[in-house]
Amino acid sequence: MPDLEDGESIEVKGSAARPYVIKNVGGVYSCSCPAWRNQSLPIEQRTCKHIRKLRGDEAEKERLGGALLRPKREAGEKSEKAGPPLLLAERWDSASDPSDWWMSEKLDGVRAYWDGTRFLSRQGNLYHAPDWFVAGLPGLPLDGELWLGRKQFQRTVGIVRRQDRSDHWKEIRFLVFDAPARDEAFEERLGFLSELLAGDETPYAASHAQQRCTGLSHLREELERIESLGGEGLMLREPGSRYAVGRSSTLLKVKRFQDAEALVLDHHAGKGKLAGKLGALVVRLEDGTQFSVGTGFTDAEREAPPPVGSIITFRYQELSDAGVPRFPSFVRVQKPGQGAAFTPAPEKTPAATAAASQDARRFELHDARSHKYWEIGVAGSEVTVRFGRIGSQGQTRVKRFDGAGQAAAYADKQIASKTGKGYRETPSPKE
Numbered sequence: 001m002p003d004l005e006d007g008e009s010i011e012v013k014g015s016a017a018r019p020y021v022i023k024n025v026g027g028v029y030s031c032s033c034p035a036w037r038n039q040s041l042p043i044e045q046r047t048c049k050h051i052r053k054l055r056g057d058e059a060e061k062e063r064l065g066g067a068l069l070r071p072k073r074e075a076g077e078k079s080e081k082a083g084p085p086l087l088l089a090e091r092w093d094s095a096s097d098p099s100d101w102w103m104s105e106k107l108d109g110v111r112a113y114w115d116g117t118r119f120l121s122r123q124g125n126l127y128h129a130p131d132w133f134v135a136g137l138p139g140l141p142l143d144g145e146l147w148l149g150r151k152q153f154q155r156t157v158g159i160v161r162r163q164d165r166s167d168h169w170k171e172i173r174f175l176v177f178d179a180p181a182r183d184e185a186f187e188e189r190l191g192f193l194s195e196l197l198a199g200d201e202t203p204y205a206a207s208h209a210q211q212r213c214t215g216l217s218h219l220r221e222e223l224e225r226i227e228s229l230g231g232e233g234l235m236l237r238e239p240g241s242r243y244a245v246g247r248s249s250t251l252l253k254v255k256r257f258q259d260a261e262a263l264v265l266d267h268h269a270g271k272g273k274l275a276g277k278l279g280a281l282v283v284r285l286e287d288g289t290q291f292s293v294g295t296g297f298t299d300a301e302r303e304a305p306p307p308v309g310s311i312i313t314f315r316y317q318e319l320s321d322a323g324v325p326r327f328p329s330f331v332r333v334q335k336p337g338q339g340a341a342f343t344p345a346p347e348k349t350p351a352a353t354a355a356a357s358q359d360a361r362r363f364e365l366h367d368a369r370s371h372k373y374w375e376i377g378v379a380g381s382e383v384t385v386r387f388g389r390i391g392s393q394g395q396t397r398v399k400r401f402d403g404a405g406q407a408a409a410y411a412d413k414q415i416a417s418k419t420g421k422g423y424r425e426t427p428s429p430k431e
Helices: 049-055 057-063 153-160 167-171 186-196 216-228 299-303 350-356 404-420
Strands: 009-012 020-025 028-031 087-091 102-106 110-114 142-147 173-178 205-207 233-237 246-254 258-269 278-284 290-293 311-316 329-333 358-366 371-379 382-389 395-400 424-426
Touching: 009 049, 020 049, 028 049, 049 057, 102 216, 110 153, 110 173, 142 153, 153 167, 173 186, 186 205, 216 233, 258 290, 278 299, 278 311, 290 395, 358 404, 371 404, 382 404, 395 404
Parallel strands: 087 246, 173 205
Antiparallel strands: 009 020, 020 028, 102 233, 110 142, 142 173, 233 246, 258 278, 258 311, 278 290, 311 329, 358 371, 358 424, 371 382, 382 395
């Protein structure tokens, strides 16, 4: 029977007007037909009648391990394939003290669990590493990353998902950051890995570098250094911690964070253990965006919070699509003369928004999951948008342009986008 060499493809006639395309990439055969694309199996375990016709049933049986199709599972029956017992990270809150935690680069590679005989993905899929790549690895579990280099994620995936155990694996390294089966403190597991992987017996595996974090400034300096080299971020590991399966606060991922300033509008009272103290500050950015800051405060600061009208510095990791800082954490109150000049926009209450905008228009979306509104108004070269759940004050954003024409064009584009998502224009409610 005909077959395809690695990297080759062929067009075959099917039921559609256009022919289907069969490809072979590293021993993984794919077909553009719906029957192949819509299977819930991993791509390396899929087949279809077009591939079977091309290669023959016997060749496909051999490739798939003796069965062309898996039997369907009964209702409620769990899949035989389950992901390995991995420790998963929480996100660092930008407030907790990282002093004395172990710090390492967050690798932009492929998570891999060595179970003593083979590599498994987080989902339990097999990585077909060559025998020479795994030579010398111990018969006990190792948790690590198959890594090629910074900004090389796609190429890494392309190599490790191949089934032909090709020489491309010579570009890959298995960087190990834990030994899950050893019930010891993290420091002892680190020592075990350093000794285990130090010799020439494991040329493609090494213990991932770790260092003690001396404090927040050290963390920020290291994060800036890694990001300047094209790295993804950092990982923090609690000293003395055990390996725990599932998501755990003993392992934290750290990505870029920034400082900014905001005007304090209000205080939200705390609940539970914070009853009688500050729960969160309601603040506003210079562009009018409002949000809450609820972490980073000491007990003393919660007892005597920054007063309404003061300017605070807060830290955050990134902006949401709506321009709201994610994971904001309080840093300090700005003293007079400190920081950059800050001229907050007036608070955008519903009445103020209507007064500041010409021809303000309101749009609403009602479906089974939500009832939301979105308002937009143009005043010269300034566009004001207010949005949120119906019945709430919502959030307000102001965007300024070089001219009235640009502002009007931007507003038209935003309206078209919202109506395309199902929003319908309604009369603005009287304030």
